[in-house]
Amino acid sequence: MANETIFTKGQFLDVLKGLRVPENLSRDFLYDAYVAAMEGSQELKKAYGALAAMPINSTQLVLYLVNEHSFYLMMHPDKKEADIVKDDKYVQLTISVALDKYFTNEHLAYKNGRFASRFLPEISTISIYLNFIQGMLSRYKRGDPKETLVVDIISKAFSMSECMVDLLTSGFETEAFSTWRTLHENECILAVIVKYGKPVIDEYLKHLTYALAFRGGLPSKEETDAVFIQIKGEMRSLGLKSKDMKRFIEYGWLIGAKDYASTEGFKFNFRDGVERMAGLSNYSKVYEMSSEIAHSSALLIYSRKNYFYLVSMINLYESFFRLEKIFSSIYLSTVPEAEQKQYLAMRQLYFGELMAVYAYEKKRLANLTSASKKKIEAAKS
Numbered sequence: 001m002a003n004e005t006i007f008t009k010g011q012f013l014d015v016l017k018g019l020r021v022p023e024n025l026s027r028d029f030l031y032d033a034y035v036a037a038m039e040g041s042q043e044l045k046k047a048y049g050a051l052a053a054m055p056i057n058s059t060q061l062v063l064y065l066v067n068e069h070s071f072y073l074m075m076h077p078d079k080k081e082a083d084i085v086k087d088d089k090y091v092q093l094t095i096s097v098a099l100d101k102y103f104t105n106e107h108l109a110y111k112n113g114r115f116a117s118r119f120l121p122e123i124s125t126i127s128i129y130l131n132f133i134q135g136m137l138s139r140y141k142r143g144d145p146k147e148t149l150v151v152d153i154i155s156k157a158f159s160m161s162e163c164m165v166d167l168l169t170s171g172f173e174t175e176a177f178s179t180w181r182t183l184h185e186n187e188c189i190l191a192v193i194v195k196y197g198k199p200v201i202d203e204y205l206k207h208l209t210y211a212l213a214f215r216g217g218l219p220s221k222e223e224t225d226a227v228f229i230q231i232k233g234e235m236r237s238l239g240l241k242s243k244d245m246k247r248f249i250e251y252g253w254l255i256g257a258k259d260y261a262s263t264e265g266f267k268f269n270f271r272d273g274v275e276r277m278a279g280l281s282n283y284s285k286v287y288e289m290s291s292e293i294a295h296s297s298a299l300l301i302y303s304r305k306n307y308f309y310l311v312s313m314i315n316l317y318e319s320f321f322r323l324e325k326i327f328s329s330i331y332l333s334t335v336p337e338a339e340q341k342q343y344l345a346m347r348q349l350y351f352g353e354l355m356a357v358y359a360y361e362k363k364r365l366a367n368l369t370s371a372s373k374k375k376i377e378a379a380k381s
Helices: 009-018 027-047 058-075 088-106 121-137 145-169 173-196 198-214 221-237 242-256 270-277 281-294 305-332 337-380
Strands: none
Touching: 009 027, 009 058, 027 058, 027 088, 058 088, 121 145, 121 305, 121 337, 145 173, 145 198, 145 305, 173 198, 173 270, 173 281, 173 305, 198 221, 198 242, 221 242, 242 270, 270 281, 281 305, 305 337
């Protein structure tokens, strides 16, 4: 074990405390299992040369051990931990499984032709910005639509942005792009709500109730029936037919926007309704392409990873810039001056880098698209 450092018992207990491992789990058993696993890892390194240069992350190994043991106890509530840990077969199996999962998942996992890692500035810069914003948003009240609708929507948007980053760094470019589709829907809804304010918010909240009724989520049949009477009455006043009910429930809240009826080409749907009212119709073609990916078309199966990596990255950045603008206006108007300065300092430090990365990625996509067109033209001639 000369090339590996094992936690002392005191360090191990501190790690368990930091990881918030339940107090009811035997510390003595877990520490003995951890030491045995560390010793076993050296034997594996000797047996398999590919593992020799891989340092052991003790904290990750501890997490595998703790969760294996905890899960077994949950699955066998009739057994006592004191009896289980005396079973040598159980001890050896737990250690073996934890080591197997640790080395396979943390070091030998299949890499899906990744174009990015979490250390690249294009990923690390937006990640640190997203983490900072999510930390700030965690201080706001959430989960009460009547009071927290805007914060709830913007929190979900930044959460989906983080999801896209994770997918891109894991080599799942098309999955990231299909996630952008939902992110774009979210940011369009947010943009309309912020643009038109209370009238749209009131309608949106009402249509949340409509959606619950439609999905059978209201407490009683009487309440559900009353809501459907209300829905049908509103639909009649708008000249909508029964076949339009689902569409009205999903998008009818747009009537809260005072100029919806005079908007050219307006319809109760996403593209001609929400996206148009949000002023983001220039994304309709990108949204359509993302929808094809989400619906598992041939575009998904035979996609070019480098192309969809860049398309996903660029659209993520563009959505982020719009969302950050809304967030900063809310945040800076609701916190003390000292916290305003802290956010503005962070923004000054990283926003310029985000813009530089965005410009570079756009240039890469333009070059890739140009090269592809030249290949197609050469093939035709």
